[in-house]
Amino acid sequence: MRAEAPMPGNAASLAKSGAAPASSPAQLDATPARHLYAGHDPARAVTVEDLRAMAHSILPAFALGYLEGGAEEEQTLARNLAALAAWRFLPRALVDVSQRSLATTLFGRPMPLPLVIAPTGLNGLFRAGADRMLAEAAAEAGIPFTQSTMSNMAMEDVAAGLDLRHWWQLYVFGWPSVTEQLIARAERAGCEALVVTIDAQIFGDRAWSGRHFTRPGHLTWGSILGAGLHPRWLAATMLRRRGMPVFENIIEFVPREHRGFYDSAFWVRGQMDKGLDWDKIARIRALWPRKLLVKGLLRPADVARAAEAGADGVVLSNHGGRQLDSTVSGLDSLPEARRLVGDGLTILVDGGIRHGSDVLKALALGADAVQIGRATLYGVAAAGRAGAARTIAILREEMDRTLGLLGVTSVRDLSPDVLTR
Numbered sequence: 001m002r003a004e005a006p007m008p009g010n011a012a013s014l015a016k017s018g019a020a021p022a023s024s025p026a027q028l029d030a031t032p033a034r035h036l037y038a039g040h041d042p043a044r045a046v047t048v049e050d051l052r053a054m055a056h057s058i059l060p061a062f063a064l065g066y067l068e069g070g071a072e073e074e075q076t077l078a079r080n081l082a083a084l085a086a087w088r089f090l091p092r093a094l095v096d097v098s099q100r101s102l103a104t105t106l107f108g109r110p111m112p113l114p115l116v117i118a119p120t121g122l123n124g125l126f127r128a129g130a131d132r133m134l135a136e137a138a139a140e141a142g143i144p145f146t147q148s149t150m151s152n153m154a155m156e157d158v159a160a161g162l163d164l165r166h167w168w169q170l171y172v173f174g175w176p177s178v179t180e181q182l183i184a185r186a187e188r189a190g191c192e193a194l195v196v197t198i199d200a201q202i203f204g205d206r207a208w209s210g211r212h213f214t215r216p217g218h219l220t221w222g223s224i225l226g227a228g229l230h231p232r233w234l235a236a237t238m239l240r241r242r243g244m245p246v247f248e249n250i251i252e253f254v255p256r257e258h259r260g261f262y263d264s265a266f267w268v269r270g271q272m273d274k275g276l277d278w279d280k281i282a283r284i285r286a287l288w289p290r291k292l293l294v295k296g297l298l299r300p301a302d303v304a305r306a307a308e309a310g311a312d313g314v315v316l317s318n319h320g321g322r323q324l325d326s327t328v329s330g331l332d333s334l335p336e337a338r339r340l341v342g343d344g345l346t347i348l349v350d351g352g353i354r355h356g357s358d359v360l361k362a363l364a365l366g367a368d369a370v371q372i373g374r375a376t377l378y379g380v381a382a383a384g385r386a387g388a389a390r391t392i393a394i395l396r397e398e399m400d401r402t403l404g405l406l407g408v409t410s411v412r413d414l415s416p417d418v419l420t421r
């Protein structure tokens, strides 16, 4: 469950003393217990939390640890939810909201929803063909899909035959030749944007996930046995594909003796360019002729610097709480970043987006659009393409309803005055 604001003192003491009136709000003392839907039909998921519960019922512990886990004490992970929860709406009264619009423009192109699917690696761990399923759901909704360097399908296949805004996320490793080859390939594949992730040159310590390995690349016997006890996951991944996924886009760079699934992931980790700096971003800018975003910034001054380096946009992000622990959330930095760069730079933000109201808060604070990471992964793990589509549909419904309740007719009209802390 997401972080809740502390229970107001009076209600808390009433509830604890047992003297709470029968009509006391259910969520304050968790009675009656609320149940999430964890069955098989994505159409029955009412919230993203239901899709999350469905995913949890399918995935073995090691895949779940990878999906959910944050770094170290997970304070950054928690901050992402808390930062969103700290903002409260101040609805505009008596506004005619009979017509409402969620449409916006991103890089000059109209878009029906202010959403972008964030890059996530190892998607094949959740379902065979998950990258393509996410791409299909994105294309159907008219929103961009960002494919990770560590994805499990060739970038040419992910978008084939789809009317997709296909973005390519670049991890800088094996600099400069690997970078140059991947950039050239993304250009040939027709990608609209290159998203350079800069916050993972040193891999975060994801303890939850790490405990499933005896040493780099080797799952514990317990994790392997546990996976064998998850038949639905086995059927949707290993049996369907006949084995572990492959990092299709970078495997050619990995030495033959390291080409096992986890072994190659750990090998790439070791090759990440720890000398990545602003000069290299400028060189990537010179190589890439289309839209360029820098992902993983948290300091407003760095957002201004990205604009100077020639980026068209940034993603304010702490990598879903998976890298440096105890950071601010991207949302925390958003108002100041927007103030510094004005309207001249596209700003996306991510971290903890699970509700339509979360998206509206980010837009009101100055984001052009919002990236979703785990939300669509829950969907795809739960029910493949239909699950990913259900995530987007839930967020759409929630955004539309919240916009109306807020007294705003278009997401373009959201501004900080609808929020208070």
Ligand SMILES: Cc1cc2nc3c(=O)[nH]c(=O)nc-3n(C[C@H](O)[C@H](O)[C@H](O)COP(=O)(O)O)c2cc1C
Binding pocket: 066, 067, 068, 080, 118, 119, 120, 121, 122, 148, 149, 150, 169, 197, 295, 317, 318, 319, 320, 321, 322, 350, 351, 352, 353, 371, 372, 373, 374, 375, 377
């Ligand atoms: C399972 C998983 C894998 C991820 N892999 C990548 C990746 O390959 N490249 C990247 O730039 N970010 C990666 N991220 C971070 C996401 O792009 C995004 O910043 C983050 O998920 C947003 O937070 P949220 O999951 O709370 O929505 C990953 C996140 C998750 C949860």
